[in-house]
Amino acid sequence: MKYKSQKVAYWFFALCMLLFTLQIVYGFIMGFARIGMDGLHDFIPFNTARAVHTNLLVVWLLTGFMGAAYYIIPEEAQRELISVKWAYIQLISLAVVGVVAIVGYHFNYWEGRKFLEIPRELDYLVVVNVLLFLGLILGTLFTGKRKTTTALVLSMGLLFAALLYLPGMIWFDSQVTDSFFRWWVVHLWVEGVWELIMGGILSYLLIKLTGVDREVIEKWLYVIVGLTFLSGILGTGHHYYYIGVNKIWLIVGGIFSALEPLAFLAMALFAVYMYRKGEKSHPNKIALFWTIGAAIVSFIGAGLLGFAHTLPQTNLYTHGTLVTAMHGHYAFWGAYAMIVLAIISYALPNITGRKRHDKTNGHMAFWLSNIGMLGMTVAFGVAGVVQVYMERKMGLDFMKVQNEISIHFVVLLLCATLFATGITMYIIEFIKYGKPSDEAMTTDTH
Amino acid sequence: MLSKSQARAFFLGGTVVTFMAFIGLTIYSFRPQNDQTHHDKIDAQVIRGKHLWETNNCMGCHTILGEGGYYAPELTKVVERKGEEYIKIVLQSKVPWEPNGRKMVAYAMNDEDTQAMIAYFKWIGGIDLNGFDRIVSPLSKDKQ
Ligand code: HEM
Ligand code: HEM
Ligand SMILES: [Fe+2]
Numbered sequence: 034m035k036y037k038s039q040k041v042a043y044w045f046f047a048l049c050m051l052l053f054t055l056q057i058v059y060g061f062i063m064g065f066a067r068i069g070m071d072g073l074h075d076f077i078p079f080n081t082a083r084a085v086h087t088n089l090l091v092v093w094l095l096t097g098f099m100g101a102a103y104y105i106i107p108e109e110a111q112r113e114l115i116s117v118k119w120a121y122i123q124l125i126s127l128a129v130v131g132v133v134a135i136v137g138y139h140f141n142y143w144e145g146r147k148f149l150e151i152p153r154e155l156d157y158l159v160v161v162n163v164l165l166f167l168g169l170i171l172g173t174l175f176t177g178k179r180k181t182t183t184a185l186v187l188s189m190g191l192l193f194a195a196l197l198y199l200p201g202m203i204w205f206d207s208q209v210t211d212s213f214f215r216w217w218v219v220h221l222w223v224e225g226v227w228e229l230i231m232g233g234i235l236s237y238l239l240i241k242l243t244g245v246d247r248e249v250i251e252k253w254l255y256v257i258v259g260l261t262f263l264s265g266i267l268g269t270g271h272h273y274y275y276i277g278v279n280k281i282w283l284i285v286g287g288i289f290s291a292l293e294p295l296a297f298l299a300m301a302l303f304a305v306y307m308y309r310k311g312e313k314s315h316p317n318k319i320a321l322f323w324t325i326g327a328a329i330v331s332f333i334g335a336g337l338l339g340f341a342h343t344l345p346q347t348n349l350y351t352h353g354t355l356v357t358a359m360h361g362h363y364a365f366w367g368a369y370a371m372i373v374l375a376i377i378s379y380a381l382p383n384i385t386g387r388k389r390h391d392k393t394n395g396h397m398a399f400w401l402s403n404i405g406m407l408g409m410t411v412a413f414g415v416a417g418v419v420q421v422y423m424e425r426k427m428g429l430d431f432m433k434v435q436n437e438i439s440i441h442f443v444v445l446l447l448c449a450t451l452f453a454t455g456i457t458m459y460i461i462e463f464i465k466y467g468k469p470s471d472e473a474m475t476t477d478t479h
Numbered sequence: 480m481l482s483k484s485q486a487r488a489f490f491l492g493g494t495v496v497t498f499m500a501f502i503g504l505t506i507y508s509f510r511p512q513n514d515q516t517h518h519d520k521i522d523a524q525v526i527r528g529k530h531l532w533e534t535n536n537c538m539g540c541h542t543i544l545g546e547g548g549y550y551a552p553e554l555t556k557v558v559e560r561k562g563e564e565y566i567k568i569v570l571q572s573k574v575p576w577e578p579n580g581r582k583m584v585a586y587a588m589n590d591e592d593t594q595a596m597i598a599y600f601k602w603i604g605g606i607d608l609n610g611f612d613r614i615v616s617p618l619s620k621d622k623q
Binding site: 063066067069071074078079080081083084141143144145146147150182206207208209210211212213248251252253255256258259260262263266267269270273274275276277278279280281282283285289349350352353354355357358425428431432433435436 | 481482483486487489490493494497498500501504505507508509513514515516518521525526529532533534535536537538539540542543544545546547548549550551552553575578579580581582584599603606607608609610611614615617
């Protein structure tokens with residue numbers, strides 16, 4: 034840690050750990066409901082559990098991105114944050130809005146729009162909060178000593194993510210138009226601007242962990258984010274095939290979304306190549322595992338599993354089935370959850386001054402959570418493929434098929450237990466690191 | 480070899496060009512002659528139905544147009560498949576509806592809201608979905 038204000042990041046990461054834990058709890062509630070154990074139905078029906086599960090996911094990832102920015106930007110810009118006090122105010126208001134939204138979901142206070150369930154009134158508070166965050170980050174970056182490509186790409190991703198939230202706040206009378214613009218948020222986030230955020234964090238971590246020359250890494254960063262937008266923007270069309278929008282998207286969406294895996298492939302090759310080229314002397318091996326892991330798993334989850342159902346001919350059969358849930362889990366895990374866990378693993382020893390980064394626990398956390406999530410993905414995948422065959426090829430009734438596939442949710446829950454064990458170990462490590470300390474300024478590894 | 484400024488030009492150029500194309504195609508999709516939804520048939524009832532759909536987060540369990548949760552059946556074409564009477568009973572039930580061992584939230588809706596929901600489903604059912612409606616709810620075709 035070079036700048037005192039980087040400590041702010043710690044509290045964002047702590048909030049992350051808390052929200053992530055709750056997300057997993059609600060995942061289990063849904064998993065159990067799917068095998069008939071729905072005792073909580075009267076208090077937490079499936080739609081509540083689902084809204085909480087997916088919104089907590091988005092909020093903890095965004096909290097992680099914000100923490101990452103508060104950690105990375107001062108170091109890249111070579112100055113302290115312009116205001117630490119306001120950063121804490123931003124953190125607290127973010128937590129408050131998040132908690133109000135999540136509690137509201139239990140009392141029918143929501144908008145039933147997949148992934149954007151936060152009610153309109155709270156949306157405005159989200160906007161204010163994010164504006165404050167951007168003010169602090171951009172203010173620090175543009176008054177700093179240098180503006181690196183890594184910092185610019187990261188900040189650009191955060192800025193565009195904020196702008197893209199706005200189309201999701203407009204009311205439309207038509208369900209189709211509503212969906213059309215909902216995808217401007219959801220798709221253009223995960224297959225667009227969030228990749229810039231991921232790319233920025235990845236590039237920062239590779240520079241630190243491999244010691245490869247910044248110029249080389251940042252050049253390839255441009256190529257990666259170039260591929261992202263080139264394919265991802267028009268790739269939005271893969272959500273427009275079968276929702277009542279014009280047929281033109283079958284062609285446009287088909288072609289461009291089929292190119293989207295290239296950006297993820299580039300990211301995986303980039304990480305592996307930089308690692309090979311680098312010195313391999315950095316002591317924080319756990320951070321390195323999460324970093325390279327994120328690049329590889331995102332290629333499988335988003336790139337390969339996304340490609341598997343992105344052509345209109347396949348999507349006709351898989352659209353809105355558990356095949357989508359399979360892809361959703363592995364893509365979010367590989368690309369965004371793992372990169373947030375990577376930056377946390379990298380930052381913790383530096384913020385707290387305690388070097389626990391060679392502990393077996395940390396490695397176990399990595400492997401258990403990854404094996405667990407891979408197993409969950411397979412379970413969702415098998416359930417999804419069987420669903421597609423029985424329901425959509427053979428024309429069987431929805432609930433008949435659901436009863437047939439419930440066994441795969443037993444497997445899902447077993448794998449989820451493995452996954453949750455891994456995450457618990459990660460969080461225990463997080464707690465063992467202790468609080469941030471100013472002494473860490475002198476005991477820095479980098 | 481590629482230089483950093485060439486890489487940056489690739490990024491900026493690609494982004495601007497595809498973004499312009501995206502906006503162009505969006506405008507194209509919303510021209511009245513390219514509409515596949517019978518947009519003019521959206522009346523106050525349908526809008527009210529959509530509002531109810533959202534405030535109750537029906538999409539948290541069901542899919543509509545293939546979008547939503549995967550816990551409960553797809554509701555595109557539900558009127559053709561099940562009939563208005565059935566939908567009315569489900570929505571007005573005071574205990575959780577549970578025909579196949581999986582519970583729905585008991586909404587106990589009044590007649591007005593129920594009619595709005597049905598109007599909404601009928602409007603959805605009339606949308607040209609590029610063939611998806613035949614795959615997702617094959618029974619709706621068999622019944623005709
Ligand atoms: C990290 C990046 C990605 C994440 C986090 C992600 C996540 C998701 C999620 C959560 C959904 C479900 C959305 C919903 O139905 O509401 C989805 C749908 C979809 N994704 Fe991705 N995705 C990513 C990248 C990709 C890529 C690169 C492709 C294509 C190559 C792709 C293809 C698709 C398709 C075709 C659907 C629609 C499925 C359907 O019709 O039900 N995704 N994605
Ligand atoms: C204990 C672990 C978990 C369990 C048991 C679990 C279970 C579930 C279930 C049952 C659903 C609902 C599917 C449906 O509508 O029927 C779901 C949705 C979802 N979960 Fe999880 N989940 C877990 C962890 C995670 C994690 C770690 C992530 C992200 C990295 C995640 C991301 C998602 C997403 C994006 C959706 C929406 C998928 C879609 O609509 O296509 N889940 N989860
Ligand atoms: Fe997408």
